[in-house]
Amino acid sequence: MAVYKRGYQRYRGELTGRYTRLLALPRFVWPRLIEQRMILIVLIVSLFWPLACIGFIYVSNHSELWSGLGGDLGKFLQIDGKFFRYFMDTQAVMAVILAALAGPGLIAPDLAHNGLPLYFSRPLSRLDYVLARLFTLVALLAMVTLFPAFLLFAMQGGLAGMGWLTQNWRLPFGVFTGFTLHILLVSLVALACSAWVKWRTIAGALVVGFFFILAGVAEMLNNVLEVTWGILLNPAQSLYTVWSAMLGVDAGEGPGAWACVAGLAVLSALLGVVLEKKLRPVEVIS
Amino acid sequence: MTLNFRSRQIWTIARLELRRVFFSRRSFWVYGLALFPLLIFVMQTIAVEYQKRTLSAVNTISPALMDSVREGERVEAVLERLGKPSRDREYSFRRRERDGEEEVRIHNRQLHYWDGQRRANLIFQEGVLQNIHIRQLVSIDLQRLMYNGVFHYYYLKLAIFFGCLGIFMNLFRGEMLDKTLHFWLLAPARRDVLLAGKYLAGLLAASVIFGTGAALTYGAMLWPVESAEVRTFFAGPALEQMLRYSAAALLACLGYGSVFLAAGLLVRNPIIPAVVLLMWESANGFLPAVLQKLSVLHYVQSLCPMPAPVEEGTPALVRMFLAPAPATSWPLAVLGLCSLTAAILYLAAQAVKRLEINYGGD
Amino acid sequence: MSAPEIVFDEVSKFYGEVLGVNRVSLRIPPGITSLVGPNGSGKTTLMNLMTGLVHPDRGSITVRGLSPRDPERLMRLTGYATQYDAAPRGATGFDFVATSLLLWGYEPREARQRAAEALERVGLTEAGHRKVAAYSKGMRQRVRLAQAVAHDPEVLVLDEPLNGLDPVVRAETIALFRDFAARGRHVLLSSHVLQEVDVISDQVVLIANGMVVAEGRIRNVRDEIEEHPSQFLIRCSGASRVASLLFERDHVSEIKVVDDRQGLLVMTRDRNEFAAALNAIALAGHTIESVLPADENVDALYEYLIGAQR
Numbered sequence: 001m002a003v004y005k006r007g008y009q010r011y012r013g014e015l016t017g018r019y020t021r022l023l024a025l026p027r028f029v030w031p032r033l034i035e036q037r038m039i040l041i042v043l044i045v046s047l048f049w050p051l052a053c054i055g056f057i058y059v060s061n062h063s064e065l066w067s068g069l070g071g072d073l074g075k076f077l078q079i080d081g082k083f084f085r086y087f088m089d090t091q092a093v094m095a096v097i098l099a100a101l102a103g104p105g106l107i108a109p110d111l112a113h114n115g116l117p118l119y120f121s122r123p124l125s126r127l128d129y130v131l132a133r134l135f136t137l138v139a140l141l142a143m144v145t146l147f148p149a150f151l152l153f154a155m156q157g158g159l160a161g162m163g164w165l166t167q168n169w170r171l172p173f174g175v176f177t178g179f180t181l182h183i184l185l186v187s188l189v190a191l192a193c194s195a196w197v198k199w200r201t202i203a204g205a206l207v208v209g210f211f212f213i214l215a216g217v218a219e220m221l222n223n224v225l226e227v228t229w230g231i232l233l234n235p236a237q238s239l240y241t242v243w244s245a246m247l248g249v250d251a252g253e254g255p256g257a258w259a260c261v262a263g264l265a266v267l268s269a270l271l272g273v274v275l276e277k278k279l280r281p282v283e284v285i286s
Numbered sequence: 287m288t289l290n291f292r293s294r295q296i297w298t299i300a301r302l303e304l305r306r307v308f309f310s311r312r313s314f315w316v317y318g319l320a321l322f323p324l325l326i327f328v329m330q331t332i333a334v335e336y337q338k339r340t341l342s343a344v345n346t347i348s349p350a351l352m353d354s355v356r357e358g359e360r361v362e363a364v365l366e367r368l369g370k371p372s373r374d375r376e377y378s379f380r381r382r383e384r385d386g387e388e389e390v391r392i393h394n395r396q397l398h399y400w401d402g403q404r405r406a407n408l409i410f411q412e413g414v415l416q417n418i419h420i421r422q423l424v425s426i427d428l429q430r431l432m433y434n435g436v437f438h439y440y441y442l443k444l445a446i447f448f449g450c451l452g453i454f455m456n457l458f459r460g461e462m463l464d465k466t467l468h469f470w471l472l473a474p475a476r477r478d479v480l481l482a483g484k485y486l487a488g489l490l491a492a493s494v495i496f497g498t499g500a501a502l503t504y505g506a507m508l509w510p511v512e513s514a515e516v517r518t519f520f521a522g523p524a525l526e527q528m529l530r531y532s533a534a535a536l537l538a539c540l541g542y543g544s545v546f547l548a549a550g551l552l553v554r555n556p557i558i559p560a561v562v563l564l565m566w567e568s569a570n571g572f573l574p575a576v577l578q579k580l581s582v583l584h585y586v587q588s589l590c591p592m593p594a595p596v597e598e599g600t601p602a603l604v605r606m607f608l609a610p611a612p613a614t615s616w617p618l619a620v621l622g623l624c625s626l627t628a629a630i631l632y633l634a635a636q637a638v639k640r641l642e643i644n645y646g647g648d
Numbered sequence: 649m650s651a652p653e654i655v656f657d658e659v660s661k662f663y664g665e666v667l668g669v670n671r672v673s674l675r676i677p678p679g680i681t682s683l684v685g686p687n688g689s690g691k692t693t694l695m696n697l698m699t700g701l702v703h704p705d706r707g708s709i710t711v712r713g714l715s716p717r718d719p720e721r722l723m724r725l726t727g728y729a730t731q732y733d734a735a736p737r738g739a740t741g742f743d744f745v746a747t748s749l750l751l752w753g754y755e756p757r758e759a760r761q762r763a764a765e766a767l768e769r770v771g772l773t774e775a776g777h778r779k780v781a782a783y784s785k786g787m788r789q790r791v792r793l794a795q796a797v798a799h800d801p802e803v804l805v806l807d808e809p810l811n812g813l814d815p816v817v818r819a820e821t822i823a824l825f826r827d828f829a830a831r832g833r834h835v836l837l838s839s840h841v842l843q844e845v846d847v848i849s850d851q852v853v854l855i856a857n858g859m860v861v862a863e864g865r866i867r868n869v870r871d872e873i874e875e876h877p878s879q880f881l882i883r884c885s886g887a888s889r890v891a892s893l894l895f896e897r898d899h900v901s902e903i904k905v906v907d908d909r910q911g912l913l914v915m916t917r918d919r920n921e922f923a924a925a926l927n928a929i930a931l932a933g934h935t936i937e938s939v940l941p942a943d944e945n946v947d948a949l950y951e952y953l954i955g956a957q958r
Contacts, residue, residue, distance in 0.1 A: 112463075199463045216444040
C-alpha cells in the first residue's frame with residue numbers, strides 16, 4: 001500500500017524541551033559504553049587510588065592508630081593541598097585513558113558512516129550535537145574524578161569536622177574547578193581526535209599520543225631553548241600548574257596559573273575549530 | 287613458485303605500499319613528528335644569534351672578572367665591580383617557609399653578564415647572591431648533550447614509538463577500516479609474503495622518515511656552534527655518533543614496527559597494546575634482567591653513543607618514560623633486537639594466515 | 649589437470665554466535681551459476697569462503713582442485729569482484745586495475761596493456777584515468793569487474809555484479825559472463841534481482857538462513873519439488889468448458905480464465921496427471937493450442953522455497 005494511503009499524520013503531541021532533548025544521545029550511548037569490557041575495567045581500576053586515599057584519610061584522622069609509631073608520621077599523614085594534588089594527578093591519568101577508550105567512538109563512527117545528516121535532520125543543531133557528545137564524556141569522566149573527590153571531601157569533612165572544611169575551603173574549590181577544567185579539556189581533545197581521523201581505533205591512539213607527544217615537545221622546547229614557556233604547549237603540565245595554584249601548592253618553575261589558563265583556552269579554541277570544521281552534515285564519498 | 291618469484295612479489299607489494307605511506311595525507315603528521323626537533327634547533331640557532339648580539343651590545347666583561355664572583359656577595363658590590371649587566375631583572379614571590387606559617391614576600395634580582403663566550407646568571411635574594419650559573423652560551427658538548435636528550439626522550443620514546451604505531455597499524459588494521467584489505471588478500475600471494483611486503487614498506491618508510499629526521503636534527507644541532515669547533519668535532523667522533531644515532535633510529539623502527547604490525551593483526555583496538563607497550567618500556571628498567579631484554583628500548587638505547595640523561599623535577603607524564611636500561615654490547619643489541627623482531631614477525635605471520643575479512647566489526 | 653568443479657563439502661561458518669552458512673554441500677560445474685537468496689542468507693559468505701577471505705569452521709572447499717588456503721595458486725585462476733570498493737585512496741580506475749596485475753606478477757608494461765584491455769571490455773576506457781572516488785555506483789561495479797577479469801581467470805566470482813548498471817551496460821556485462829562460461833569457465837554470481845539471474849544462469853543455488861534449499865538447473869529444481877503446485881498457461885478455444893473438465897480432476901487446485909477468455913491459468917499438484925488429463929481433453933475434441941509453464945522462473949521457486957522463511 002502506498003504510504004499516503006495509510007493515513008499517517010504528523011505527531012501533534014508535546015515536544016521535549018530543547019535542552020532535555022540533547023539527553024537522548026547520552027542516554028543511548030552510556031549503556032553501550034559501560035558494556036565495553038575495557039571501559040568497565042578502567043572504571044574499576046580508577047577506583048583503586050581513591051580507595052587508597054580514603055584509607056589514608058581514615059588513618060590520618062585516627063591518630064590513635066599511629067601515635068605510638070613516633071617519627072614525623074603526623075606531617076606525612078596530613079590532608080592538605082599536596083595530598084589532593086597527588087590524588088588529582090593519578091585520577092587525571094585515568095581520565096585520559098578512559099577518554100581515549102570512550103571518546104573516539106562518539107563521533108568517528110557517525111562520520112565514517114555518514115551519520116551526521118541523520119542527526120542534523122532531527123531538531124538538533126551542530127552545537128547541540130557537540131554538547132550532547134561532550135556531556136556524555138564529561139559525565140563518564142566525572143565518575144573517576146569529581147565523584148571520588150566528592151567522596152574524599154565528604155569523608156574528610158565527616159572525620160575532621162566542619163572546622164577543617166572552613167579552614168581549607170580552597171581545597172574543595174580547587175579540586176572541583178581543577179577537575180572540571182581537566183575533564184572538559186580531555187573530552188574536547190577526545191572529540192576533536194574522533195572528528196579529525198574518523199576511525200575510532202586510530203582516534204584512540206591519537207588521544208593518547210596527543211598528551212604524550214605534547215609533553216615531549218614542551219620538554220624539548222624548554223631544554224633546547226632554555227625557556228619555561230614550553231609548558232604552555234603541554235596541557236597536562238598547564239593543568240598541573242593551575243591545580244597547584246588553586247590548591248596553594250608550589251608548581252615549580254614556569255609560567256603562572258593565569259598564563260596556563262590562557263594557553264588552555266587557546267588550545268580549547270583550536271579544538272573547537274577542529275570540531276566546527278569537521279562536523280558538517282555532508283555525505284563523503286570516497 | 288620460486289624464492290625469486292616470492293622476493294619479487296614482496297618488493298612489488300612493498301613498492302605499492304611505499305607510495306601510499308610516503309605520499310598519503312594520513313602520513314603527513316609522521317613527517318611533522320620527525321622534523322619538529324629540527325625546527326626547534328633552527329629556532330635555537332636564531333635565539334643564540336640574537337642573544338649574542340643583545341648581550342654584546344650592552345657590556346662584555348673579562349672572563350677573569352666573571353670568575354671572581356662569589357656567593358654571599360651583596361648586589362651593590364657586584365654591580366660596582368662588574369659594571370652594567372647585560373640584563374637586570376627584579377621580581378618577588380610569596381613563599382611559606384613551613385606548613386601553617388604565614389607566607390612571606392621574597393625579593394629576587396637576576397643579573398646577567400657576558401664575557402664573549404659564557405653567560406653568567408647571578409641570582410640575588412634580598413640583595414645577597416644566592417646562586418651563580420655560568421655556562422657557555424653554546425658549545426659542542428652542551429649541544430651534544432641536548433641532542434642526546436632529544437634523541438632518547440623525543441625520538442625513541444615518542445616520535446618513533448607513535449610514528450610506528452601510525453604507520454604499521456595502518457598496514458593491516460587501517461586497510462580493514464577502509465574496507466580495502468581484501469584487495470591484498472585476493473592477490474595470488476601467500477599471506478606471509480604479503481606480510482613481509484607490507485612490513486618492508488613500513489620499515490623503509492619509517493626508517494627514511496625518522497633516520498633522515500634524526501640526521502638532519504643532528505646537523506641542525508651544530509649550526510649555532512662556532513665553525514672551528516664543528517670542524518674539530520667532525521674530524522673526531524661526529525660521523526660515528528651520527529651513524530650510531532641513525533642505526534638506533536632504524537632499529538627502533540624495526541622493533542616497534544614489528545610489534546605494532548603484529549598488534550594490528552591480533553587486536554582491534556591499538557590503544558591497548560600501545561599503552562601496554564608504553565608502560566612495559568617505561569617500567570623496563572625496574573624489571574629483572576631477563577625481562578629487560580624483552581624490550582625494544584633496551585637494545586636501541588644500547589646503540590646510542592651516550593646513555594639517556596635523567597633529570598630531576600621532570601613532569602609526571604614525562605617521568606613515566608624515565609627508565610634507563612643497562613647497556614648491552616652493540617653486536618648483541620643488534621642480534622637481540624633482530625631475534626625479538628623475528629619472533630614477533632613469526633607470530634604476526636601466524637595471525638595473518640588466520641586473518642579473515644570482517645569489515646562489519648570495526 | 650585440476651578438477652573442473654567447485655566443491656563445498658559440509659561447510660559451516662559462524663561469525664561468533666551468528667550463523668553464516670550451515671552444512672553446505674555443493675558441486676558447482678563450469679558455466680554460470682547464480683547464488684540467490686535474501687539479504688543475510690549467506691551468499692557473500694559462500695563467495696568469501698571459496699576465495700579464502702574467510703575460513704570455514706567445519707567442512708572443506710576446493711576450487712578446481714585447489715584449497716582456498718593456498719591463495720598463491722588459487723587466486724592465479726580466480727577473479728573476485730567483491731561488493732566493497734577495493735581501490736586505494738586517490739587511485740584512478742586504470743591504476744586500480746594495473747596495480748592488481750602487478751601483484752599478479754605481470755611486468756609493468758604487460759600490466760598496463762592488460763589493464764587497458766580490461767577497462768575496454770567493461771566500457772571504461774575514457775573514464776579509466778579518473779579517480780575511482782569520483783565514479784558513479786555503476787562505474788565502480790564495472791571497474792571492479794575489470795579488475796576481476798583482467799588476468800583472464802578460470803573462475804570468476806561476482807558479488808551482485810549487476811547492481812546499479814544501466815540496461816545497455818547490463819546487457820554487455822551479461823554477454824561477458826556468457827563469453828566466459830562458453831569457454832568452459834566458472835562464473836559464480838550472486839543476486840537478489842531474480843529475473844536477471846533467471847535468464848542468464850545455467851544453474852541456480854537457492855540459499856536461505858545459511859542453508860542451501862535448492863540447487864541445480866531451474867527445471868531440475870522444479871522437478872525436485874513435487875509437492876509444490878505448478879502453474880500452466882493453456883491457450884485454447886472454449887476456455888470455460890476446458891476449465892470445467894479440468895476441475896473434475898483432484899490434482900487441479902485452482903483455475904483462472906485469462907482476460908481474453910482464450911486461455912486458462914491452471915494450478916496443479918501433479919504434472920503427470922495434468923498432462924494425461926490434457927491429453928484426454930484434447931482427444932475429446934477440444935482445441936488445445938499451447939501449454940506453457942507459467943511459473944518456471946526463479947521468482948516462483950524463491951517465493952515457494954524461501955518466502956516463508958524470510
